[in-house]
Amino acid sequence: xxxxxxxxxxxxxxxxxxxxxxxxxxxxxxxxxxxxxxxxxxxxxxxxxxxxxxxxxxxxxxxxxxxxxxxxxxxxxxxxxxxxxxxxxxxxxxxxxxxxxxxxxxxxxxxxxxxxxxxxxxxxxxxxxxxxxxxxxxxxxxxxxxxxxxxxxxxxxxxxxxxxxxxxxxxxxxxxxxxxxxxxxxxxxxxxxxxxxxxxxxxxxxxxxxxxxxxxxxxxxxxxxxxxxxxxxxxxxxxxxxxxxxxxxxxxxxxxxxxxxxxxxxxxxxxxxxxxxxxxxxxxxxxxxxxxxxxxxxxxxxxxxxxxxxxxxxxxxxxxxxxxxxxxxxxxxxxxxxxxxxxxxxxxxxxxxxxxxxxxxxxxxxxxxxxxxxxx
Amino acid sequence: xxxxxxxxxxxxxxxxxxxxxxxxxxxxxxxxxxxxxxxxxxxxxxxxxxxxxxxxxxxxxxxxxxxxxxxxxxxxxxxxxxxxxxxxxxxxxxxxxxxxxxxxxxxxxxxxxxxxxxxxxxxxxxxxxxxxxxxxxxxxxxxxxxxxxxxxxxxxxxxxxxxxxxxxxxxxxxxxxxxxxxxxxxxxxxxxxxxxxxxxxxxxxxxxxxxxxxxxxxxxxxxxxxxxxxxxxxxxxxxxxxxxxxxxxxxxxxxxxxxxxxxxxxxxxxxxxxxxxxxxxxxxxxxxxxxxxxxxxxxxxxxxxxxxxxxxxxxxxxxxxxxxxxxxxxxxxxxxxxxxxxxxxxxxxxxxxxxxxxxxxxxxxxxxxxxxxxxx
Numbered sequence: 001x002x003x004x005x006x007x008x009x010x011x012x013x014x015x016x017x018x019x020x021x022x023x024x025x026x027x028x029x030x031x032x033x034x035x036x037x038x039x040x041x042x043x044x045x046x047x048x049x050x051x052x053x054x055x056x057x058x059x060x061x062x063x064x065x066x067x068x069x070x071x072x073x074x075x076x077x078x079x080x081x082x083x084x085x086x087x088x089x090x091x092x093x094x095x096x097x098x099x100x101x102x103x104x105x106x107x108x109x110x111x112x113x114x115x116x117x118x119x120x121x122x123x124x125x126x127x128x129x130x131x132x133x134x135x136x137x138x139x140x141x142x143x144x145x146x147x148x149x150x151x152x153x154x155x156x157x158x159x160x161x162x163x164x165x166x167x168x169x170x171x172x173x174x175x176x177x178x179x180x181x182x183x184x185x186x187x188x189x190x191x192x193x194x195x196x197x198x199x200x201x202x203x204x205x206x207x208x209x210x211x212x213x214x215x216x217x218x219x220x221x222x223x224x225x226x227x228x229x230x231x232x233x234x235x236x237x238x239x240x241x242x243x244x245x246x247x248x249x250x251x252x253x254x255x256x257x258x259x260x261x262x263x264x265x266x267x268x269x270x271x272x273x274x275x276x277x278x279x280x281x282x283x284x285x286x287x288x289x290x291x292x293x294x295x296x297x298x299x300x301x302x303x304x305x306x307x308x309x310x311x312x313x314x315x316x317x318x319x320x321x322x323x324x325x326x327x328x329x330x331x332x333x334x335x336x337x338x339x340x341x342x343x344x345x346x347x348x349x350x351x352x353x354x355x356x357x358x359x360x361x362x363x364x365x366x367x368x369x370x371x372x373x374x375x376x
Numbered sequence: 377x378x379x380x381x382x383x384x385x386x387x388x389x390x391x392x393x394x395x396x397x398x399x400x401x402x403x404x405x406x407x408x409x410x411x412x413x414x415x416x417x418x419x420x421x422x423x424x425x426x427x428x429x430x431x432x433x434x435x436x437x438x439x440x441x442x443x444x445x446x447x448x449x450x451x452x453x454x455x456x457x458x459x460x461x462x463x464x465x466x467x468x469x470x471x472x473x474x475x476x477x478x479x480x481x482x483x484x485x486x487x488x489x490x491x492x493x494x495x496x497x498x499x500x501x502x503x504x505x506x507x508x509x510x511x512x513x514x515x516x517x518x519x520x521x522x523x524x525x526x527x528x529x530x531x532x533x534x535x536x537x538x539x540x541x542x543x544x545x546x547x548x549x550x551x552x553x554x555x556x557x558x559x560x561x562x563x564x565x566x567x568x569x570x571x572x573x574x575x576x577x578x579x580x581x582x583x584x585x586x587x588x589x590x591x592x593x594x595x596x597x598x599x600x601x602x603x604x605x606x607x608x609x610x611x612x613x614x615x616x617x618x619x620x621x622x623x624x625x626x627x628x629x630x631x632x633x634x635x636x637x638x639x640x641x642x643x644x645x646x647x648x649x650x651x652x653x654x655x656x657x658x659x660x661x662x663x664x665x666x667x668x669x670x671x672x673x674x675x676x677x678x679x680x681x682x683x684x685x686x687x688x689x690x691x692x693x694x695x696x697x698x699x700x701x702x703x704x705x706x707x708x709x710x711x712x713x714x715x716x717x718x719x720x721x722x723x724x725x726x727x728x729x730x731x732x733x734x735x736x737x738x739x740x741x742x743x744x745x746x747x748x749x750x751x752x
Contacts, residue, residue: 074744078505083582089743115744118735121501122494125546128539129454136538162512162545163504169538170501206459359494367465368450368491 016197017190017216021059024066024182024217034180035060035217038071041091045098046240047319051283054102056184056219061109068109069178070099072344075114079164080149096340098243101329106343112178116348119355124166124173126362130202131169131195139168141191172196175214177355184217207365229258229276244330247320254280254316259308272298277311285318393566393592397435400442400558400593410556411436411593414447417467421474422616423695427659430478432560432595437485444485445554446475448720451490455540456525472716474619477705482719488554492724495731500542500549502738506578507545507571515544517567548572551590553731560593583741605634605652620706623696630656630692635684648674653687661694 018024024033037057045054061068072095077088096111104111114120136142146160163170168191175183175196183193193216200211226239241253257276272278272295285291294314297306333340363369394400400409413433421430437444448471453464472487480487490496512518518541525536539546544567551559551572559569569592576587602615617629633652648654648671661667670690673682709716739745 075501078502082505085583085743115739118494118498121498124501125451125497125539126454128542129458129537131538132535133538133541134535159508159510161505162507162509162542163501165509166504166538166542363491367461 016193016213017218018182020219021056021063021217024063032065032067033182034067034069034178035182035184036069036071036175036178036180036214037184038073038076038174039095040073040076041088041095044091044094045102045243047243047280048240050102050243052186053184054099054104058103060184061105066182070104070109070111071174071178072096072111072113073174075120075163075170076167079161079167082161092344093340096344097330097333100333100340100343101326102243103329106339106347110178110347110351111343112348112351113344114174116344117177117352117355119352119359120170120173120177122359123177123355123362124170126359126366127169127172127176127199127203128166130199130206131172135195135198136169137165139191139195141188142168144188168192168195169199172199176200176211177358178351180212181215182217183214184219187218190216190218203362207362209362209365211362225276225279227253227257227276229274241319241323243323243326245319245323246327247316247324250319250323251316254312254319257312257315259311275311277308277315280315281311281318284322285314393569393594394558396595397432397439397593400439408441408443409558410443410445410554411558411560412445412447412551412554412556412590413560414449414452414550415471416449416452417464417471420467420470421478421619423619423656424616426478426619428562429560430475430480434479436560437481442558446480446485446487447550447554448472448487448489449550451496451539451546452543455537455543458537468720469716472720473706473709476709476716476719477702478619479705482715482723486554486723486727487719488727489720489724490550492720493553493728493731495728495735496546496549496553498735499553499731499738500546502742503545503548503552503575503579504542506575506582507548511571511574512545513541515567515571517564518544520564544568544571545575548575552576552587553734554727556588557591558593559590560595563594566592566594579738583738585738585741587738601652601655603629603633603652605650617695617699619699619702621695621699622703623692623700626695626699627692630688630695633688633691635687651687653684653691656691657687657694660698661690 037053037060039049039053057068057070060066072092074088074092077091078085081088092113099111100106142165146164149160149164171192172195175193183196185193193214197213200213203209204211204213227241228239239256241250245253254277257280259275259277275298278295278298281291281294294306294311297304298311299305360369413429413436415425415429433444433446436442448468450464450468453467454461457464468489475487476482522536522540525540547568548571551569559572561569569590573589576589579585580587580589603617615632617626621629630653633656635651635653651674654671654674657667657670670682670687673680674687675681736745
């Protein structure tokens with residue numbers, strides 16, 4: 001019998017979950033909060049990434065009492081793409097360029113590549129000692145992801161790695177080193193934050209340390225579907241629009257967009273809630289008055305109605321207006337790779353010094369460092 | 377139903393198992409072999425440690441074409457003694473003093489403390505990506521040890537840590553960094569070497585590296601029982617003789633030794649195969665002619681026979697002769713802690729430089745290092 005994994009969905013009242021960036025102010029406005037976000041550099045950024053994550057990150061970066069760390073989690077690609085690390089190196093560079101292109105600013109935020117900072121591995125190694133095996137493997141998000149990977153690999157002679165089983169604890173190390181107070185996550189990643197809180201509390205209790213306990217920042221995101229109306233991305237279907245798309249590519253993708261199924265029969269009622277082009281306009285078109293007018297006209301009969309091609313033409317313009325500056329900035333950074341490389345190198349190196357201190361604190365508290373000096 | 381863990385006992389013919397130090401010569405006498413041994417610093421060394429391990433280590437250290445590394449595996453104590461690290465620091469120092477006292481020589485061998493070398497953690501982290509979860513958890517030695525820990529913790533509110541599940545892979549990292557060709561192990565640790573071979577071969581195949589594949593060195597050890605005739609050590613029974621014992625302690629322990637059960641009844645046949653004092657004399661008394669004579673007399677009738685107290689008196693002298701120089705050297709090092717501390721610090725620091733190179737080789741092969749230089 002198939003067993004469904006369930007977990008108690010946290011409510012608004014749970015004190016370790018903050019809903020909406022605007023509620024950050026309620027925590028402590030006099031103090032600078034450190035915030036971690038991370039991304040696996042395994043694919044090119046697309047519109048979903050922007051809507052769901054990047055737009056929020058920019059907002060966090062521009063909030064005065066928040067210090068933002070952006071982690072390029074390349075370890076996390078090794079779990080299930082071990083044989084493809086040659087591709088990975090391009091993904092890392094690509095992701096940093098994308099980040100710079102959407103106005104993430106290395107002068108305001110830290111860009112850190114995980115594999116450049118051995119301290120992640122060292123801290124992770126210590127944390128594995130604090131986490132019961134049962135707690136580590138009963139994580140509902142981990143179980144869901146294991147199922148997905150197993151499905152993907154059904155026809156391949158591959159299997160889940162030990163590294164994958166370790167990853168929630170590896171993320172606790174990320175959070176301890178980088179994140180501290182605030183970690184923006186999806187709703188389904190809240191169990192990771194809860195694990196982090198448990199583990200860090202245990203460290204603090206056992207060794208009288210004072211490492212901050214993180215809180216989850218969950219934001220409400222507008223619902224965005226893929227261009228074919230599916231809510232699953234598919235690389236083979238090419239059903240997405242990348243942040244690097246040219247006007248030609250935008251045009252081609254918008255023209256492929258699934259429109260109202262109701263409009264196929266003349267009797268059926270127009271239903272624009274599933275009209276992909278309108279869904280995109282909802283998010284990216286700033287002139288809401290005009291948009292409302294178009295929606296009203298769309299469900300009218302000819303000659304008052306607007307055609308799908310008109311809606312799509314508008315969307316093409318709107319998206320081009322949105323993407324073209326990103327594309328231009330991307331072009332710029334491709335010609336100035338020194339900025340890209342410096343952003344990574346500078347921060348990864350700076351960060352190490354700070355984190356070595358943190359690990360020293362932990363090791364000293366655990367009597368693992370310099371203790372023999374007292375024997376001399 | 378209780379399920380017994382079995383594994384195919386390797387035979388002499390298995391090419392990755394060398395039986396007896398004397399057979400090392402058959403491998404490659406023109407080349408210097410690197411050899412790793414390790415110990416968990418969780419208890420004081422006693423006679424068993426000497427007979428089973430240290431005497432062999434000394435032999436390896438004194439073999440001209442073998443370079444020996446002695447690892448103080450303090451990570452491995454954290455799995456199941458996390459709350460007791462304050463004790464651990466004394467155990468580390470104690471173990472190094474014991475090693476020096478039994479003629480392990482920091483000028484000939486490397487003494488390395490695991491927690492002083494973050495490279496272990498970094499390499500371990502990468503290796504977890506190469507090991508299928510199923511392979512990691514199906515290790516028979518791991519399963520046996522899990523049972524033991526679970527039994528020990530039955531009455532405690534504790535459980536097996538994720539760190540424990542990771543430890544076979546953590547040992548692969550130890551072996552990759554330190555051990556290379558030869559790893560002396562007990563018979564029941566052979567699965568660890570087999571796992572190491574699998575993992576290192578996989579790394580070599582996937583990333584065209586050339587890391588050496590280790591071989592197990594299994595030696596035949598004389599059978600030694602505890603002073604109460606049990607083959608299990610018991611701290612509560614105090615049934616062992618430490619390498620630090622005073623003459624008074626040796627006397628007290630030898631006097632407690634279990635003697636021939638056959639001698640309790642006058643009709644029964646003498647059976648010296650279970651006479652603990654004779655078992656110890658077999659190993660530590662050099663005058664085998666005299667020993668044979670004593671054994672013959674022991675099963676004679678009075679007045680030819682020898683009494684238990686005579687056998688025990690001889691053993692006390694033999695053990696005192698064996699332990700007293702170790703005790704003296706121990707006293708010496710306790711007064712010269714700088715030698716002890718320098719032995720650890722020097723080698724742990726030196727080793728890091730060498731291993732950073734090794735990890736760089738791995739990371740470069742995996743396209744994880746310095747790749748962006750080519751974008752400039």
